[in-house]
Amino acid sequence: MIRQPSRRSLLLGATAAGSAMLGGCDRLGDAEWFKRTLKTGEDANLFVQRLLLTERTLAPEFADADISPVFKPNGTEDPPDKAYKALARGKFAKYRLEIGGLVEAPFKLSLAEMRKLPSRTQVTRHDCVEGWSAIGKWTGMPLADLLSRAKLRPEARYVVFHCADTMDQGEDDGGADTAQDDDADEAVPAGNATPAMTKQSGGGESRKDSGGQQASKDTVAGGGSPVRYYESIDLVDAFHPQTILAYDMNGKALPVSNGAPLRLRVERNLGYKQAKYVMRIEVVESFAGIGEGKGGYWEDQGYAWYAGI
Numbered sequence: 001m002i003r004q005p006s007r008r009s010l011l012l013g014a015t016a017a018g019s020a021m022l023g024g025c026d027r028l029g030d031a032e033w034f035k036r037t038l039k040t041g042e043d044a045n046l047f048v049q050r051l052l053l054t055e056r057t058l059a060p061e062f063a064d065a066d067i068s069p070v071f072k073p074n075g076t077e078d079p080p081d082k083a084y085k086a087l088a089r090g091k092f093a094k095y096r097l098e099i100g101g102l103v104e105a106p107f108k109l110s111l112a113e114m115r116k117l118p119s120r121t122q123v124t125r126h127d128c129v130e131g132w133s134a135i136g137k138w139t140g141m142p143l144a145d146l147l148s149r150a151k152l153r154p155e156a157r158y159v160v161f162h163c164a165d166t167m168d169q170g171e172d173d174g175g176a177d178t179a180q181d182d183d184a185d186e187a188v189p190a191g192n193a194t195p196a197m198t199k200q201s202g203g204g205e206s207r208k209d210s211g212g213q214q215a216s217k218d219t220v221a222g223g224g225s226p227v228r229y230y231e232s233i234d235l236v237d238a239f240h241p242q243t244i245l246a247y248d249m250n251g252k253a254l255p256v257s258n259g260a261p262l263r264l265r266v267e268r269n270l271g272y273k274q275a276k277y278v279m280r281i282e283v284v285e286s287f288a289g290i291g292e293g294k295g296g297y298w299e300d301q302g303y304a305w306y307a308g309i
Contacts, residue, residue, distance in 0.1 A: 140244040
């Protein structure tokens with residue numbers, strides 16, 4: 001019989017991240033998945049990995065010589081959203097990452113400001129749910145540093161990443177914000193709004209294949225409420241030392257096809273958890289009211305929320 005770990009055991013190794021991390025991991029012991037333990041297969045996967053690995057167990061890292069000559073883009077390769085394209089044309093000079101939600105000190109950061117903060121570089125393997133893998137070198141900000149600066153509120157449980165790429169165009173709601181502006185150079189980044197993410201009519205026709213093809217330019221301009229990519233992780237993964245927001249890949253600025261200006265790297269998870277085109281970070285108690293309430297765009301289509309490897 002497998003004994004459940006105590007909340008104290010879940011906190012091992014967490015002190016280096018500060019009081020915010022301690023509070024977050026301690027609260028994890030009261031999470032619903034923990035109480036249900038082995039009731040469902042997905043919870044069993046999460047439970048066993050949390051039992052066998054400490055919060056600071058690292059994913060394998062490699063030498064520069066191991067970097068793949070080609071790193072295939074996963075999912076969206078060029079967001080069609082007008083606001084995003086305006087940012088890209090300006091080399092993301094007007095980009096601002098917003099950190100908010102259940103925090104005491106919300107803030108925004110420009111790309112230039114991010115590059116002045118302490119960073120981490122790691123050479124890791126990306127494992128896609130489609131069956132391919134590639135090794136890349138990533139440099140970026142530890143997510144733990146940003147969350148500690150924002151000061152999590154006691155009820156914080158998850159970190160949600162809102163992204164720029166429109167995956168579907170929701171039903172026309174009579175003038176919903178599509179994050180577009182007649183003056184494209186002044187457009188608001190698509191991920192800085194939280195549009196209602198509605199199911200398409202026609203039973204499942206809105207669901208894309210696992211390649212993650214985004215909506216077309218015509219669809220984005222269709223006038224409905226856009227369904228943009230989003231993803232979420234819990235506080236254990238959020239405060240893991242290898243969880244970073246990467247702005248460089250293989251020693252150069254992150255290409256658009258690989259998620260510029262900023263993408264999540266949460267190295268102990270499959271590729272669909274590595275959100276690209278991150279525009280806004282929201283700390284929440286529950287993602288029940290976001291999208292279809294399952295914690296991510298692909299999770300809303302039936303993928304498992306926990307994708308640990």
